[in-house]
Amino acid sequence: MALTDVRGGERSEPRPADRRRAAFSIVELLTAVAVVGVLVAILVPAIQFLRERARLLQCSASLREIGLVTHLYRDSRNGWFPNASKTGNFSYRMAPGMRTVNDPRAYPEEYGLEALYVSLGLLSPASRIWVCPSHDDAKRAYRNTYAFSIATALDKKNPANQSTTLFVWDNYSFNPGLTGFRGPFPGYTIPSGQRTQPHRGFGTGATGYNALYLDGHTEYFNTGN
Secondary structure (H helix, E strand, C coil), X not given: CCEECCCCCEECCCCHHHHHHCCCCHHHHHHHHHHHHHHHHHHHHHHHHHHHHHHHHHHHHXXXXXXXXXXXXXXXXXXXXXXXXXXXXXCCCCCCCCCCCCCCCCCCCCCXXXXXXXXXXXXXXXXCCCCCCCCCHXXXXXXXXXXXXXXXXXXCCCCCCHHHCEEEEECCCXXXXXXXXXXXXXXXXXXXXXXXXXXXXXXXXXXXXXXEECCCCEEEEECCC
């Protein structure tokens, strides 16, 4: 029987073929799934890249803040930078106050670059600039992810070549020194085959690290690993 619309005319009942056309076919569904899969495959790496890029920039900004504090230290001491005797003669330390786990010899940490700046009131103990978000959980647990120089060049007033002298960098080669004691500490170097760079670089699969120079500028080193 024909149907009558509101305007008094007649309209035909939908044919079975028209009703079937309203649903998706299996081919169309599979095509839609494939398109979504391609989009996800494109977007996920892009999001991961942007997230790591943000972490890289945050790390670089933290190093620049450390550089500013370092220059405050230098200016207050007529051109002298923190050297090995001031920082405990070892390049990587836990945050001030922490203790080496399961070692009865350990005391609360009082050495290291951060501990020096905190003790002098140049930096707040609550500062978060010493932890890079790209490092793994084990290093972040030390609440300090940066190594620092103890080179003999720092024993000189206003040392030369400050723009090419590394001062602080993402730590990837040291375990933290025994807390509360001066170094050196033989056996605390991470074997080369076990070292991991914290940052994902711009090349596919490449990694690297950030570094602060004595003059205050930072650079990213892509190691290609």
